[in-house]
Amino acid sequence: KQEVTQIPAALSVPEGENLVLNCSFTDSAIYNLQWFRQDPGKGLTSLLLIQSSQREQTSGRLNASLDKSSGRSTLYIAASQPGDSATYLCAAETSGSRLTFGEGTQLTVNP
């Protein structure tokens, strides 16, 4: 059974800082690893999807990496802004279970 863990659970940083969110998974037989953002009371917004054959994906100030052999993914956010404040969730897609989510990292970027 796939298990996904995210560290840290919460993070508070000043505006402009670069930061890294961590995600680990137990079963390396994944189709892909996805990062989502969730604002309070809202659904999830897809940020990045890394196929199992890929090492990283970039979108604007976001960069996600994937190391299947070690069961880890990181989300790098450059030059953080107050608008980046949200909960960030990673999810591993495996056969038969669709997405298995981590508990999320609650990010606060202070002006």
Next chain:
Amino acid sequence: KAGVTQTPRYLIKTRGQQVTLSCSPISGHRSVSWYQQTPGQGLQFLFEYFSETQRNKGNFPGRFSGRQFSNSRSEMNVSTLELGDSALYLCASSLDITSYNSPLHFGNGTRLTVT
């Protein structure tokens, strides 16, 4: 292009009742999956439908059921509601059964409160 639409947004029910939630996927998307989100358990996969057939199912009791119609719209039903069913129920759609090149698109959810 309209996003994933879930109705209703909020719902209050009492224990023992049943409830039906609705999800309209993005036009052209054939896969619809459902997730339950609670503070204690996080996001958990309920089930997925593709071409009107349930393809995957999570570890939830039989009180939770769903279906998909020919236009890809989906409903989920929860019978004999329990207090622990209070949660945000999220629906997601994608082009295909897996996310190879089509990430999941989530709706804003239905907030169910059971009293």
